[in-house]
Amino acid sequence: MNPDHDTPVDSDELIRVSDFESMKIRIEVKNTTTRTEVPKNAAVELLEIHDRGVVLALPAQSCAHGHNLMISFQATTPQKKEFSFVSTAKVELAEKLDDDDQLRITLSFLQYDEAGWRRFCDGFNSRQAEIEEFFKAARGF
């Protein structure tokens, strides 16, 4: 969506289905220490991205401090652009949250493609930058 194009709006462009769609992230987690896999329909959320790791929310009992995991992320934008990342990682911190059946884990990557990780992060960073630009234009400050 480029607001610099001041062309008349065609009715077909008036409502784009993709405007109502969010980026989708599919996450697969295998615990190579316990040789178990987090079920595909489990609630797994990618919360934070660090320089060399991530923070995830996983079902409780998925892993513990010191375990090694194999993680795979596949993100798809509303425009159907895909970007993905796979790595092995170590659980640096595993916090069981009191009132949730969730584990909050901090992972640091073990063997990974740095350039691939940067590309993956760029997928989110660029969307964040777009949002900030849009906000500034829409609000005027």
Place this chain on the structure above:
Amino acid sequence: MAEKLDPKAQAKAFEKYIAGKKILIADPSGASRASIANILASMGAKTVQFTLASSYLEAEDAIERLQPGVVIADYDLGKRCGLDLLQKQRLHNKSLAQSLFVLVTGNTSQSAVAKAAEEDVDTYIIKPFTAGVFRASVMKAALMKTDPPEYLKILDRGKEELIAGKAQEALRTFEYATTLDAAPSLGHFYSGQAHNLLKATEVEEGSYNKGLEYNKIHYKCLVGLYENFAARKRHHEAYAVIKKVSHYFPANPQRLTAVLRLAIVTQSYEDVERYYRIFTSIDDRNEEMIKYICAALVVCGKYYLQQNFGSRALELFQKAAITASGRTRILREIITSLLDFGLAKQADEFLRRFPPESQKGVDYQAMSLLIMDQTSPRTLVIEKGRELLSQNLRDPIIYRVLIRRSAEHGLTHALEDLINEARKHFPDQSAIFEKAAKTPKAAPASSSAAGVPSSTGTPSQAKK
């Protein structure tokens, strides 16, 4: 000004801002709440300041009880939208000017972002986020409150003058403000608002356009311009602007309804059909959107009947009926439109679309009588009408048909009682009942004139 501070000074200024403020974090995910709290703690917030809510209702309750100065919410809070908490915060927070509302969410859709920008949310952070982005975003938003640029301070002064009714003074203030920023769209918007108060509608239009020169998607200038054109009944211009607003800020169903209304007013009927096609591909449709798209399709259908494009009209009525999913008001509109053109057979097909559970109701019975009025002998129509009234099914259409048929049949004695009864129940339609008693039934436009073949089966394509 905050932007000129170095990072250390900014961090200190933020610590000062956040000190003592109650902070509400509303997110269904405990892990997410913990992430956000950890980062805020690293920025100077203390544990005692935090209240955590896992649902919309918990968050709403916390806002009412605690009036938090900082609310950080996910856009998606179960079935509710976190953005709705902003209105709660505005309602309950006494020091709104210093408060912060931040969305931190995995919802990256343009519709959610645009809605947040429309509502003037302080900042929007997507998950997954880096701690750096989170800190920078929240800090920037907070420091805008504690030490805003001169431009925004002057605008605030102007807004106070505007609220106090001092339009001329406010105008001078806003005009001065526009010299303080490289892209002063907001300043021009407020100038437009001042001109609006001074009833200078053309100059008002100019102000919004000036604002849009700096920022083509400045939301307030776009909406101001739309409202300016709409108030001046410049429908084509209003339509062009509202289409642009909907293009860049897609999620507002009320705006879609304005678009549909203007499409009809400006006779852009083919646009309505396109909107319907797009509408059918949207998953998240609300009641209002459904209502308006159905109404727009019916209006289009009526137009095509008038233009002798009967087959096309029927197609649109079919679409409206399908989308309406048994909403009886829409079916009623379709049936009355078809009967206005003498298309009783087609009207009857739509009558069959009433859900079984609604067929004892007044909408169905009124439409059934209206169809009978075109297909059955007068005496049967009168008998049916009286039966409906005896069952306490009252509708202006039932009375109208009964009054007219009774007048035609010479039932002058009963007529007066009928008219009085109709007036008692529907006083705003008195004139219509009087007219029905005097006017013989006008022959409906013939079905062939409407371009609809009289035989059953697939209507042939009407010549365009």
